[in-house]
Every structure is written in C-alpha cells, then in structure tokens.
Amino acid sequence: MPQITKIRKKILLTFTSLCLISSSLVQANxxxxxxxxxxxxxxxxxxxxxxxxxxxxxxxxxxxxxxxxxxxxxxxxxxxxxxxxxxxxxxxxxxxxxxxxxxxxxxxxxxxxxxxxxxxxxxxxxxxRVRNIYSAKRLGTLDINYEDLADSKYKGRICTRSGKHAYNIALVSSMIAEHGSAETLVWLEKFKANLARKPQGNDRGQVQAIHQNLCDISLGNSYYFGRMLSDEKQKVWAEAVNINFPNQSNRGAHxxxxxxxxxxxxxxxxxxxxxxxxxxxxxxxxxxxxxxxxxxxxxxxxPSELVASWGKFKADDLPLETIAKYRKEALKLIDQAKFDL
Amino acid sequence: MNNIELLSIKQLSVKLQKKIILSDTNLTLNFGEILGLVGPSGCGKTTLLNTIAGFNELSTGELKINNSTQTAMNILTISPSKNIPPEHRNIGMIFQDYALFPHLSVKKNIYFGIDKLPKSEQETRTADLLHLLKLTGLESRYPHQLSGGQQQRVAIARALALQPKLLLLDEPFSNIDARLRNELMLEMRQLLKQLKMSAIFVTHNKDEVFTFADKIAVMHQGRILQTGSPASVCQSPSSWQVADFLQLGSWIPVKAKGNEYQTAIGSFSSTNSAIVDTNNEANNKNSQTLQFLLKPQAIEYCEDEKVNVTVDNIAVTEQGFRYLLSSIERDSSLAFKQLSFYSEMLLALGQKIAIKIKPHPYQIYQ
Amino acid sequence: MLLASLSSSSDLFSHLWQTVLPDYITNTLILGVLVVCLTLIFGTFSAAFIVHTNIVGKRFLRWLLLLPMAMPGYLVAYLYTDVFDYAGPVQRALRYWFNWQSPNDYWFFDIRTLPGAAVILAFVLFPYVYMLARTAFEQQDQNLLRAGRLLGLSSKQSFLKVALPLARPAIAVAASLVLMETLADFATVNYFAVNTLTTAIYDTWLGYGDLAAANALASILMLLIFFVVVAEQRARAGQGHQSNRPNKNIEVIKLSFIQQCFIGAFCWILVFAGFLAPFILLIIMAFEYSDLNQLIALLPPSINSIEVSFYAATIATFLALLFGLYRRLSQDKWRMLPLSLAGFGYAIPGTVLAMVLLATFGPLDHMLNEVADYLRLDSPGLLLSGTIFAVVFAFVVRFAAIANGTISSGIEQIPRSVDLAPASLGAGLGKMLIKIHIPILKPSILVAWLLVFVESMKELPAVLLLRPFNFETLSIQIYQLISDEMLEQGALGAILIVLLGLLPIVWLNKERK
Known part of the structure; x- marks a missing residue:
C-alpha cells in the first residue's frame, strides 16, 4: 500500500516537525x-x-x-x-x-x-477583593452580616452561585473559623432553605436576578459591581442593587x-x-x-475612583492561611448541606 | 372450486418513474391453478407480480381479486382510483432472496403474520407447516444458519401460515442448486396441489415453466404475448418471440414462390401452412424473407438424396445425439446455421448429410 | 487508573457517598436515560420520515437534520438560557402581554434544570442517531418490508416491526455514542448547574485535591458505560445479517396533508431548535457587538483549531481502519480487543482524560529529557506533554470510538466473500485492501473523519488543560466568554466554529450525491 504509506509518512513528518517547532518556541530566550x-x-x-x-x-x-x-x-x-x-x-x-x-x-x-x-x-x-452582599435598591443600604443569610426573613429571596465555587468555599471557611463546623453546617442549611433558586451562574448572574426581581439579596465579589457598571448591557443590572460590606459592626467583611x-x-x-x-x-x-x-x-x-466611592470598610483580619486550612472542611459541609442540589 | 376466477386483470398498465413498464395486460387465473410467467429479463414479469401484490399502483385498467369465503362473496377491485394496500389483499409472496427476517428465528418468522391469532391456533398452524415443509427441528435457528432450500421452505411456510388465496413466487428456484432444482420443483408443485393453492410464479427459465405450471403466460417488452396451457402454447406459439423464447425449434428462412415455400432443404406447399403475424404494420409478405419454425421432430434423415447440410456440432443427450447443422448453400438468402437435429445415429463432425422436412402443419413467422 | 483508584482514600469516598454522591448518580442516570430516549425519538423518527415518507422538502431536510451536530452543546445551552430565562425576551414578552409582575404570578419552565439540560443535549446530539438510522434504513432490503406487508402489516406496522428491529444495531451504536457524549459532558451540565458524576469527579479532583477518589468515581462512570456497551452487544449477538443488494426503489408512504403538516413540523422543529434558532441568535449578537478587528483576531485560534482537529481526525480514522480491518481479517482470538478498548476513551470526560495523559506523558517526557542529558544533547523540554502532540493524542483517544463505530459498521457491510475473492484473482493482502476494501469503505472513512474533525473542533476541557503556550483554540475562547456570561463578544468566533463544523457536513452531503 505505497500510497497510504506515503501519505502517512507525510502526515507523521509534518506532525513531528510541528511538535518540534512548537516546543522550540517555548525554548526561545x-x-x-x-x-x-x-x-x-x-x-x-x-x-x-x-x-x-x-x-x-x-x-x-x-x-x-x-x-x-x-x-x-x-x-x-x-x-x-x-x-x-x-x-x-x-x-x-x-x-x-x-x-x-x-x-x-x-x-x-x-x-x-x-x-x-x-x-x-x-x-x-x-x-x-471583598465578598460583598448585594441587595435590591429598594431595601436601602443594609447593615447585614453573613450570618443573616440564614435568617428566615429572607426566605426565597437569596441568590448565589455554586457553593463550591472557590469564593464561596473561602467564605464558608471563614465561617468555620468563626463559628466552628457544627454551627456553620446549620447556617449553610438555613441559607440553602432561603435560596430563591438552585445555585447557578456567576456573581453577575445573581445581580441580574435581583434586577429581574427574582431575589433581593446575593453574594458577590466587589469588583463585579464595577465591571458591570462599565458594561453597556449590564449597567442596568448593577444600578438595581446596592453593594453592602457585611459584618461591619463585628469581625469585618471577608x-x-x-x-x-x-x-x-x-x-x-x-x-x-x-x-x-x-x-x-x-x-x-x-x-x-x-x-x-x-x-x-x-x-x-x-483604588480607582469608582472603588473608592463605595467607601471605606472594615476587613476581617483572619489570616489567609486559616481560611485555606478549613478549605476541605468547608467543601465537606457544603456537600453535607447539599447546598448545590 | 375449479373454473372460478380468482384473479382477473384487464387493460392494466403500470408506470414507474414515468416509464411505462407494463401496458395493455390482460390475465385471468382460476382457483387452484399454477401460472408461470415467463419472459426475458426486463420484460416486466416482476413488475406485474409486484402490482398484483400491491407494491405498484396501476396507471390504467383494473385488477380483481376474488377474496370470497364459503359464506360471503367478496371481490376486491383495484383500479387507479381505488388502491388496496398489500396487507388487505390476502396474497402471499415468496421473494427471490426469500426476504426472511434475519433478526427472527424460523419459528418467529412463521409466527410473524399470524401473531394476532389465538396462541393455540398459531402453534397448530406452525407445527403443521413445519411438518409439511420438513422443517421440524429447525424452529429456533436463524435464517443465516439454514441452507438455501431450507430458507425457501421457511419463506413458503411463513407465507402459507396466513392461508392466502394466492401465492406469488418471484424466481423461486434461481437460488437453488441445479441438481436439486427439479426435485424441489416437483415437490413444491405437489405441495401446492395438495393445498389447492393458486400460484403465480415468475421465471426466465423455460424448463421451470414446463415442469411447474398448469398455465403459462409469455411476456415480452411489457406485454403478455400469449397465455394458455404449456401444450397449446408449444404447439402453436402465437408469435415469433414466444416460439423463440421457449426454444420450440430452429429458425430457417423461407421464401414464398407461387403456392410453395422454398427453403434450403426443400420446399413445401403453402396450403398446409399458417402465417403467424406478429407485426401488424407489415402487410407485404411476399417481398420479405419469412422465418419457418422447424421443430426437431419434423426433420427426417434421408439416405439417398443429395446432401444439403453439414454437421457443425455434436452433443450427447439422454436420447441419442443432438447435432447442429448448417446449410451447404452458404450465400443464398435461404442459408441457415444451427439447426437442431436429434438422431440415434452417430455422425462425424463436418459430415455432409441429406435431410428433409416431414409434412406437418407448417408455421411461418414474420 | 483502576490501580490508583484501588488505593483511593476511603474517607472522602464514604463522605461523598453519605452526602451528595447518590444524588449525583441519580442525576447522571436520569440525564443519561432522558437524553438517550429523546435522541432516539428525535433521530429515529426523523430518519424514518426522511427515508420512508414523501414529506415536502425532504431533499433539504435530509441534510438540514445533520446540522445541529455542528453546534457545541454549551453554546446552545447558553443561547437558550438567554432566551428562556426570566430576563429573556420570551418571559419578558409574556409578562408584558399578561401584565404579570413577578415570577410568582405565573409558571414558566426553568431551563436550568435537569430536564432542560437533557433537552438541550438531545437537540445537539440527535443527529448521531439520525445519521446512523437513516443510513440503516436506506440500506435495508426493501423486500423485507414488502414481506411484512404481505404478512398483514400496514406500512407503518411493517416499519415498526421489521425496519426498526433491523436497524437496531445501528441505532444502538448511535445511542451508545450519545450516552457517552452525555456522560462525558461537563460544560453544558455545569452551566445548567446540574450536578452529575462528572461534577463529582471535578469536585474530588480539583476541589478536594484527591486524585485517587476522582479516579474511583471515574471508574464508576466507566463501569456504567461498560455495562451499557456489553448489554447492548449481548442483546444483538447471533443476529448476523446484512443486505447486500443495493436499493433502487425505497417504498415511500404517501402522507395526507395533515400528516405532512405534523411530520414536517416535527422535522423542522428539530432543525430549528438544534441549529437555526441558535445560529440566528448568534448572528444577531454578532451584528450588534462585532467588528472587523474581532474577525482578524479570530484567525489564529481558528487555524489552531483546524490544525489539531485535522491531525486528530486523520490519525483516529487511520487507526480505526487499521483496527477494523485487523479484526475482520485476523484469526487472532484477541482481535476484538483493540477496538473494544479504544471505545472507552469516548466516555472519559475531557478533564479526566487530560489528567491521565499528563500522568502518562509527564514521566515519559522526564525520561526523554534524562536520555538527552545523558547524551549531552540540548534538553528537548516537554516534547510530549507540552506540545500539541498531547492535544491531538487526547482527541484521538477521546474520539476513537466514533471513528471505530463508523468504520466497523462499514466493514460489516462488506460481504465476507469479498475478503476471499481477491486472493482467488491473485491479489495479495495489500493490493486487496487498497483496491477493494478501502474504496468500498470510502464513504465510511469520510464520515468517520468528518465526525472526529467536528467533535475535535468543539472539544473543550482536554484542550484547555493540555494546550501549549499561547495556543488558543476557538472553543477555548468561546468557553471563556461564556463562563463570564459575555458570549456577545465572542459571537463571531462561535459562528466560525459552527460554520467550520458545517463545512464537512455540506461536503459530505455533496459527496454522497
């Protein structure tokens, strides 16, 4: 089968030479x-x-x-x-x-x-970056704690992305550091019961959901707020919410x-x-x-003018290493609470 | 139920993909008859069969199937305006390749058409058929595990399970070993007769028709040229094509002269001969060379006369030798080749002999 | 992988088992069953209608129904979410017309659910079933259907009781392809927040950092697939059959006007939902958001995508041909092995595959480098795991099953006698393969090549992990934008990926004519 062998050889040749070229690119100074x-x-x-x-x-x-x-x-x-x-x-x-x-x-x-x-x-x-709590504009600026997400007064009014996203895991870790595993699990379960919908999308999607009146409260990193404001389509979403720094009267925002x-x-x-x-x-x-x-x-x-305009805030001074230490524990609790299901 | 019409076809024509495949076809079949449909490849035999089965629609004409039972008259009339789907025609068919369902066992193949019957009825019918067709013991095999003959018998059993009025067979013996074919044909004919089954079968093999059929219909280019019992068709073929296809004899040219017909091996009186006219448009017979159908039994060997033919080929047969002869006269318009002649005498290749035509009802074709 | 899973840390496993794993497994099973059922309904019926009825526009529908294959599932998922979400135009319009105020005022299906994911996946996966079923129907011996008719079945019954069972092997192959695609899918279910076994694999590997447990989960997944494949193969054992007669006249059922409308609508909805609608949405997006610069910027990733897909398709097809012919012609009792083994790659989620490949090529690369060091040559670097070799290899492993399936069924259709005839004419093995088998298999080879090509164009997770520096593909770009809910910016790229996926389908259609 001379024809095939020839074609195959050609392909192999080009292929290996391409590999070599791409690897030699990596080697350049x-x-x-x-x-x-x-x-x-x-x-x-x-x-x-x-x-x-x-x-x-x-x-x-x-x-x-x-x-x-x-x-x-x-x-x-x-x-x-x-x-x-x-x-x-x-x-x-x-x-x-x-x-x-x-x-x-x-x-x-x-x-x-x-x-x-x-x-x-x-x-x-x-x-x-801060793990903020966004709230619908009509609720005004809230003095809110992460702990309040478990409060039944928000039943069916909270949106969030997957519990297993790194940002949420870190937040749960900080809760474990503060309250211990058992209490955090209870918090997660009540938090889950308050959700307006199954955790989905990203942090922007939650703000969008507030804009659509699907929920009132959402978790989100600070920078999303700024980035949404600079996006033509998403600006209306961002304008429907207030950005709140949680736990200002106690340990500070995560x-x-x-x-x-x-x-x-x-x-x-x-x-x-x-x-x-x-x-x-x-x-x-x-x-x-x-x-x-x-x-x-x-x-x-x-910080940029926009970020500065959100005001000063108190940050939780929990060492980052501690947050990382509780990471696996946090993941287990999230699974246990069936937060995403 | 003999002499009651089961099937009648009138003025039927069929077009497939805008091409006329069948035209002006007329045919009748009585209960219990086996009809052999013969003709060269592409003459429309299979189309006719498929039309009877209901796979092709009629363009013109009418098709009637007598579907009466002992208690009620019921004649299905199919016309271009009123089609009846194949499943309501009560017709069975054996396909050339048998079309056994490859994913079903022998038993399931047979059950296939009768699965609405009560279980006990299904079982008795199947058991009877398996016995009748000598398939007992093969029930759980799959089609690809059977021999050609067995496959054919399964196909027959499957078709018969529904107890159809009419069985259509498309080249039923073409996939069968030549040596077994004759035996199988006789067996099948016996079976059909035993069941009083009416059947139409298609073949391009003339030997099959003569062995198998009660009645034959010869087709050519989308038309039925002649129908009748094998004997009557053989004795008086209605056209050159029929005689030629059925190989009833050899063709030699003749010339009309006065009230005589001349051939390369003698002449005969035209009073005892019939001209079979196939081409209607040709009326000036005298100016043309006509073809004379010379059957082997009408040839007589003459010892003393002047030699007029040469032996070109010798074949050994059951009843002596078969010779192919050609006229010694080569250049005339009456010269011929490949005249079949049977004899018990041993002649040598190239030997020149004398023959003549026995007096008989001569048949001359245009 | 299995070895690694044996040493899996049982701790984490039992934790998972007690918490989320049962739900994940249930979700996976439900998703698998739903997608397979839906694709079977979509694919088989559309194929049957195209082959066996006189539906209007059949000539176009015949290939239009293949188009959804060019749509990546995650793309369709994103676009439909955009349309059917609370904020989407559909619900907005409904609220406007009926003057509803909040989500509590009315019920509307939630697309980001398990059934939603199943429907979306079915819309893009059904062409596999359609294609294989259509080919099967077209190649069936029509006399079998006629025999069914004469045995008292109407044309519909005859189809259901004869044609459908006969097409079962082909449909089963397609269904197992669909199932594997579904089980390996991550992007779509992830976007829909549906947690499946694949999610669990990701979580354990990347979240808990436990490769062993992830391997164990992956093994469960593979076991699941293994059972499906084996069950399927057993079910059709002992039914060797094939029609070798080419079909000129396929019996066509003439439909009434009403039937025409319904069946036409069925086929057109499939084309519309699986292809036209998302494609139009993309075009609208592209018009609103794109400019020429974006188009130029798309060129390098497109070339990259085409390049790797080309290699992957060519190699996978070649190997499939080799294995297929080996199985056919060899007397070796293990001849089935390569094909069966190669089949599993398809079910491995891209990320898991990537991690296995890194685990394999990593040490190999290290050995190569050590050899080079020993020979005092320049260190070649990561020759295997750091170049497109790894990407192409991953594609080949992952999509070998597609090529194998297509080519094996092609080979099965060659009558056995053809293997023997050439030898009787004095041709050797090589000549026989080149002159006989390969030309006969040409359509299958083409189909296999194209399927792998299109799949490779769309593949995401493996290429994400394995690609070398500065090596962007179209799928990566689009996925990145989707995960940031900014597909608008990448609409042009998405259109490009779809169009590239279309080219082979159109070409294939021409070739067949």
Missing amino acids: EEVNVYSYRQAFLVKPLFDKFTENTGIKVNVIFAKTGMAERLEREGKHSPADVLLTTDISRLIELQDRNLLQANDAEVLLDVIPSQYRAKDNTWFALTT VNISGMGMAKFSPNTGNAKQLMAFLISKEAQQLYAETNVEYPVRADVM
Missing part, C-alpha cells in the same frame, strides 16, 4: 511563561506594558482548573515561571504541593503587608486575594523576578487595580 487562573484578557494589558518596558515576551496559558495538577506532572521540566491565581486557596494549594519557590526580593517584602504574603515568601497577594508565586522549577528565574517586581510596582498596581476593579495590595496606591 527573553521570555517568561505564566500559568494563569485569571482570564487572559484581564492580565494582558499588564503584560503588554511589561513587554514594552523590558522587551521580555510573556507567554500565557489560562485555565480555571487543573493548573496545579499540570504543574505537578510537568515537574522539573515545567516551562512555567510565574503563576497567577484568583483565590487564596489556589495559592496555598500550590504551596502545599511544593510547586512554588521563595522570592526574597526586597521590593516585594517591603510593600506587601505581611498578612498578604506567605511566611516563606512563596506567594504574594496582588489585589484584595476578604480574599488574587496573587502570584514563582514556579519551583522556573527556567527563567531572572525574568520571573522581574515580572513579579513589575506586578507589584506602583504603575502595575494602579493599572491592575483599575482594569480589575479591585483593591491594590500596596497601601500607597489608591
């Missing part, structure tokens, strides 16, 4: 490889700026899931230099699996408050971070350090906080 949990378009302006400043090319792959697993499998041949995450538990997971290496650069240690970085300098926060870390087997450590230093620079912090509508981790960089 003056570049830095980023594994990102954060969507590419949210970080791209930042990387463009970095490339403009330094001439170092930034390669990104984005994935919401499985990044740590990939990194672990790739081991010491992994091309990853810098990891970007959107949630503390991811950072801790990477740290726990020993996939990060310390970066002792002074620039980082100087400007990042100690509760927003790892003790062993493996990970650093870039921005912080805060999560987006952060970064250097990969354990980073092949371009120099570039990685440059990128990390850049990300924490005033310029980048400003830009990052602006594009993502989050709170910059640097105290000397002001």
Whole structure:
C-alpha cells in the first residue's frame, strides 16, 4: 500500500516537525511563561506594558482548573515561571504541593503587608477583593452580616452561585473559623432553605436576578459591581442593587486575594523576578487595580475612583492561611448541606 | 372450486418513474391453478407480480381479486382510483432472496403474520407447516444458519401460515442448486396441489415453466404475448418471440414462390401452412424473407438424396445425439446455421448429410 | 487508573457517598436515560420520515437534520438560557402581554434544570442517531418490508416491526455514542448547574485535591458505560445479517396533508431548535457587538483549531481502519480487543482524560529529557506533554470510538466473500485492501473523519488543560466568554466554529450525491 504509506509518512513528518517547532518556541530566550487562573484578557494589558518596558515576551496559558495538577506532572521540566491565581486557596494549594519557590526580593517584602504574603515568601497577594452582599435598591443600604443569610426573613429571596465555587468555599471557611463546623453546617442549611433558586451562574448572574426581581439579596465579589457598571448591557443590572460590606459592626467583611508565586522549577528565574517586581510596582498596581476593579495590595496606591466611592470598610483580619486550612472542611459541609442540589 | 376466477386483470398498465413498464395486460387465473410467467429479463414479469401484490399502483385498467369465503362473496377491485394496500389483499409472496427476517428465528418468522391469532391456533398452524415443509427441528435457528432450500421452505411456510388465496413466487428456484432444482420443483408443485393453492410464479427459465405450471403466460417488452396451457402454447406459439423464447425449434428462412415455400432443404406447399403475424404494420409478405419454425421432430434423415447440410456440432443427450447443422448453400438468402437435429445415429463432425422436412402443419413467422 | 483508584482514600469516598454522591448518580442516570430516549425519538423518527415518507422538502431536510451536530452543546445551552430565562425576551414578552409582575404570578419552565439540560443535549446530539438510522434504513432490503406487508402489516406496522428491529444495531451504536457524549459532558451540565458524576469527579479532583477518589468515581462512570456497551452487544449477538443488494426503489408512504403538516413540523422543529434558532441568535449578537478587528483576531485560534482537529481526525480514522480491518481479517482470538478498548476513551470526560495523559506523558517526557542529558544533547523540554502532540493524542483517544463505530459498521457491510475473492484473482493482502476494501469503505472513512474533525473542533476541557503556550483554540475562547456570561463578544468566533463544523457536513452531503 505505497500510497497510504506515503501519505502517512507525510502526515507523521509534518506532525513531528510541528511538535518540534512548537516546543522550540517555548525554548526561545527573553521570555517568561505564566500559568494563569485569571482570564487572559484581564492580565494582558499588564503584560503588554511589561513587554514594552523590558522587551521580555510573556507567554500565557489560562485555565480555571487543573493548573496545579499540570504543574505537578510537568515537574522539573515545567516551562512555567510565574503563576497567577484568583483565590487564596489556589495559592496555598500550590504551596502545599511544593510547586512554588521563595522570592526574597526586597521590593516585594517591603510593600506587601505581611498578612498578604506567605511566611516563606512563596506567594504574594496582588489585589484584595471583598465578598460583598448585594441587595435590591429598594431595601436601602443594609447593615447585614453573613450570618443573616440564614435568617428566615429572607426566605426565597437569596441568590448565589455554586457553593463550591472557590469564593464561596473561602467564605464558608471563614465561617468555620468563626463559628466552628457544627454551627456553620446549620447556617449553610438555613441559607440553602432561603435560596430563591438552585445555585447557578456567576456573581453577575445573581445581580441580574435581583434586577429581574427574582431575589433581593446575593453574594458577590466587589469588583463585579464595577465591571458591570462599565458594561453597556449590564449597567442596568448593577444600578438595581446596592453593594453592602457585611459584618461591619463585628469581625469585618471577608476578604480574599488574587496573587502570584514563582514556579519551583522556573527556567527563567531572572525574568520571573522581574515580572513579579513589575506586578507589584506602583504603575502595575494602579493599572491592575483599575482594569480589575479591585483593591491594590500596596497601601500607597489608591483604588480607582469608582472603588473608592463605595467607601471605606472594615476587613476581617483572619489570616489567609486559616481560611485555606478549613478549605476541605468547608467543601465537606457544603456537600453535607447539599447546598448545590 | 375449479373454473372460478380468482384473479382477473384487464387493460392494466403500470408506470414507474414515468416509464411505462407494463401496458395493455390482460390475465385471468382460476382457483387452484399454477401460472408461470415467463419472459426475458426486463420484460416486466416482476413488475406485474409486484402490482398484483400491491407494491405498484396501476396507471390504467383494473385488477380483481376474488377474496370470497364459503359464506360471503367478496371481490376486491383495484383500479387507479381505488388502491388496496398489500396487507388487505390476502396474497402471499415468496421473494427471490426469500426476504426472511434475519433478526427472527424460523419459528418467529412463521409466527410473524399470524401473531394476532389465538396462541393455540398459531402453534397448530406452525407445527403443521413445519411438518409439511420438513422443517421440524429447525424452529429456533436463524435464517443465516439454514441452507438455501431450507430458507425457501421457511419463506413458503411463513407465507402459507396466513392461508392466502394466492401465492406469488418471484424466481423461486434461481437460488437453488441445479441438481436439486427439479426435485424441489416437483415437490413444491405437489405441495401446492395438495393445498389447492393458486400460484403465480415468475421465471426466465423455460424448463421451470414446463415442469411447474398448469398455465403459462409469455411476456415480452411489457406485454403478455400469449397465455394458455404449456401444450397449446408449444404447439402453436402465437408469435415469433414466444416460439423463440421457449426454444420450440430452429429458425430457417423461407421464401414464398407461387403456392410453395422454398427453403434450403426443400420446399413445401403453402396450403398446409399458417402465417403467424406478429407485426401488424407489415402487410407485404411476399417481398420479405419469412422465418419457418422447424421443430426437431419434423426433420427426417434421408439416405439417398443429395446432401444439403453439414454437421457443425455434436452433443450427447439422454436420447441419442443432438447435432447442429448448417446449410451447404452458404450465400443464398435461404442459408441457415444451427439447426437442431436429434438422431440415434452417430455422425462425424463436418459430415455432409441429406435431410428433409416431414409434412406437418407448417408455421411461418414474420 | 483502576490501580490508583484501588488505593483511593476511603474517607472522602464514604463522605461523598453519605452526602451528595447518590444524588449525583441519580442525576447522571436520569440525564443519561432522558437524553438517550429523546435522541432516539428525535433521530429515529426523523430518519424514518426522511427515508420512508414523501414529506415536502425532504431533499433539504435530509441534510438540514445533520446540522445541529455542528453546534457545541454549551453554546446552545447558553443561547437558550438567554432566551428562556426570566430576563429573556420570551418571559419578558409574556409578562408584558399578561401584565404579570413577578415570577410568582405565573409558571414558566426553568431551563436550568435537569430536564432542560437533557433537552438541550438531545437537540445537539440527535443527529448521531439520525445519521446512523437513516443510513440503516436506506440500506435495508426493501423486500423485507414488502414481506411484512404481505404478512398483514400496514406500512407503518411493517416499519415498526421489521425496519426498526433491523436497524437496531445501528441505532444502538448511535445511542451508545450519545450516552457517552452525555456522560462525558461537563460544560453544558455545569452551566445548567446540574450536578452529575462528572461534577463529582471535578469536585474530588480539583476541589478536594484527591486524585485517587476522582479516579474511583471515574471508574464508576466507566463501569456504567461498560455495562451499557456489553448489554447492548449481548442483546444483538447471533443476529448476523446484512443486505447486500443495493436499493433502487425505497417504498415511500404517501402522507395526507395533515400528516405532512405534523411530520414536517416535527422535522423542522428539530432543525430549528438544534441549529437555526441558535445560529440566528448568534448572528444577531454578532451584528450588534462585532467588528472587523474581532474577525482578524479570530484567525489564529481558528487555524489552531483546524490544525489539531485535522491531525486528530486523520490519525483516529487511520487507526480505526487499521483496527477494523485487523479484526475482520485476523484469526487472532484477541482481535476484538483493540477496538473494544479504544471505545472507552469516548466516555472519559475531557478533564479526566487530560489528567491521565499528563500522568502518562509527564514521566515519559522526564525520561526523554534524562536520555538527552545523558547524551549531552540540548534538553528537548516537554516534547510530549507540552506540545500539541498531547492535544491531538487526547482527541484521538477521546474520539476513537466514533471513528471505530463508523468504520466497523462499514466493514460489516462488506460481504465476507469479498475478503476471499481477491486472493482467488491473485491479489495479495495489500493490493486487496487498497483496491477493494478501502474504496468500498470510502464513504465510511469520510464520515468517520468528518465526525472526529467536528467533535475535535468543539472539544473543550482536554484542550484547555493540555494546550501549549499561547495556543488558543476557538472553543477555548468561546468557553471563556461564556463562563463570564459575555458570549456577545465572542459571537463571531462561535459562528466560525459552527460554520467550520458545517463545512464537512455540506461536503459530505455533496459527496454522497
């Protein structure tokens, strides 16, 4: 079967050569490889700026899931230099699996408050965000606690995304830290009973649901509010709600971070350090906080005007490590309460 | 119930995909008769069968099926304006490839048409048929596990289970080993007669018709040319095509001269001959060369006369030898080849002999 | 994988078992049953109508019914949610007409439910059943149907009792494909917040970080599929049959006007719901939100998508041909094994597959690098797991079952005698395959290739995890936008993915003519 063999050979040849080309691309110099949990378009302006400043090319792959697993499998041949995450538990997971290496650069240690970085300098926060409670405009500004979500007066009036989303897991972890497992389970069960509909969609979808009068109260991160306001279609949704900072009269609002870390087997450590230093620079912090509508981790960089307009708030000073510690417990409780079912 | 019409077809024509396949077809079949439908491939036999079964609609004409029972008269009349679907015609059919349901066992195949009957009735009928068709013991086999003959018998059993008035068979013996074919045909004929079943079967093999049929219908290019008992058709074929298809004899050219017909092997008087006219448009017979149907039994060997033919081919048969002869005269318009002649004498290849035509009712065709 | 699952941490497993797992399994079963039933109804009946009735517009419907195959399920899910949600135009209009104020004033079906997910999946998956059933009906020996008629069945009964049972093997293959697609689906059910076993696998692996328990769950899923496949194969054992006579005249049932209307409506609704409606919605979105720059930006991901899909389709088809012919021609008693094994890849959710591949290629890559180090060569890097090789490999594993199914059924239709005839004419094995089997199989090969191609274009989770740097595909782009509820921005890309998926279908249709 000469014909087939020829075609097959050709295909195999092109195929292997393509593999080689793409792998050799990864090997090229003056570049830095980023594994990102954060969507590419949210970080791209930042990387463009970095490339403009330094001439170092930034390669990104984005994935919401499985990044740590990939990194672990790739081991010491992994091309990853810098990891970007959107949630503390991811950072801790990477740290726990020993996939990060310390970066002792002074620039980082100087400007990042100690509760927003790892003790062993493996990970650093870039921005912080609050897990807010959104409420329908007609209810006015609420002085509300996370605990109130279990209050039967909100029966059938609460919307949220999946309980198993990282943001909600972190919130439940903070509840466990505060109240213990048993009480948190009761809270989850009552919270579930108050839901207007099965957990679904993302945080924006919940605000939309308030706008549609499907519910009155929803959980959502702070930056979604800002991002919705800047979107033509979603602006009306956002305008239908108030953003409330919970637990202001007690422990403070639950805060999560987006952060970064250097990969354990980073092949371009120099570039990685440059990128990390850049990300924490005033310029980048400003830009990052602006594009993502989050709170910059640097105290000397002001949040955007919009974010500032929501007012000052008290943040829960529970150490992030504690939140990460209760993560699995939180997940189990959520399963136990059949929160998503 | 003999001599009662079971099926009558009048002025029937059928078009398939805007092509006329059958035209001006007339046919009747009495109860208990077996009709053989013969003709060359593509002559419309299968279409006629499918039309009777109800798979094709009529374009013109009428088809009547006598579906009467002992208690009630019931004649189904099918016309272009009034079709009756196949399932209401009470007709059974054996397909050329038997069309046994491959996913069902022999027993289930037979049950297929009678599954609305009471269980006990189903079982007795099936048991009877299995016995009758010598299929006992094969009930749980699947069609692909059976021989060709067995498959055919299952197909027959399946069709008979419904006790149809009429059985249609499409080339029933074409998939059967030639050596078994004759035996099977006789067996099947016996079975049909035993059951007093009426049947129409299609074939392109003339031997099958003569063995199997009570009545034959010869078709050519969408028309039925002749119907009748095998003997009457053989004795007086109504057209050149019929005689030719049934291979009733050899053709030799004749020329009319006065009141005589001349051939390469002698002449005969035209008073004792009949001209069978197939082509209506041709009236000027004298100017044409006509074809004379010379049956082997009408040829006589003459020892003393002047030789007029050469032996071209010799074949051994059950009753002596069969020779193919050609006229010695090669260039005339009366020259012929491949004249069949049977004899018990042994002749040599290339030997020249003399033959003549015995007096008989001569048949001449245009 | 099974080995790993044996050592699974029983703790987490029993926790899951006591809490959510029974619900997940129930949901999975219900979803599977619903989708299979719906696709069977949609696919078989539409195929029957197209082949056996004189329905108006049959010539167009014949291939229009294939189009939903080009629609990724998650895309349709998103678009329909947009339309039928509380805020969607349908409910808005209803509220406006009837002056309803709040959701408590009226009842409207909730699309983000298990039945909703089942219907959506059925709309995009039924073409598998349709296609295989249609081919089966068209290739059946029409005399069998005629025999049914003469045995007292009406044309409808004859179809139900003869044609349908005869087409069962083909329909069963299609149904098992649909079932596997359903069980492996993550994006659609996730978007609809329906928790299935796949959700559980994701949760345990990525949430609890317990690979072993995730493996155990994946094994349950595979076991489920295994039983389905085995049960199906047993059910049709001992029924070897095939019509070898080409069919010129397929009996067509003439429909009354009312029947025409109903059956026409049935087929058109399928085409509309599975393809036209979502496609029109996409076009509207594209008009409102897109510009030329977006189109240009789509070019590289499109090329990437086409490239990997092309390789995957070609390799999968080639392997399927190889295995299929091996099974047919070999006397080896294990000859069935490669095909049966390859079939399971289809049921593995993309993410699980990706994780298995990373686990396999990771160490291999490490070995390669060590060998290179030893030979003092430049380190080749992650040659297997870090390049499109991994992506293509994943696609091939995942979609091999489709190619195998199609090609095996093609091979089954070649009469056995054809295997022997060439040898009698003095042709060797190679010549026989090239001159006889492959030309006969050409339609099957084409179909197999196209199916894998289209599936690969749509595949999401595996490519998400396995792709190399800066390697975006269309499906990734669209999924990212969907998960942010911003599909409007990616409408053009979505249209592109659908159009690319259409090309082979249209081409295939032409080829057949």
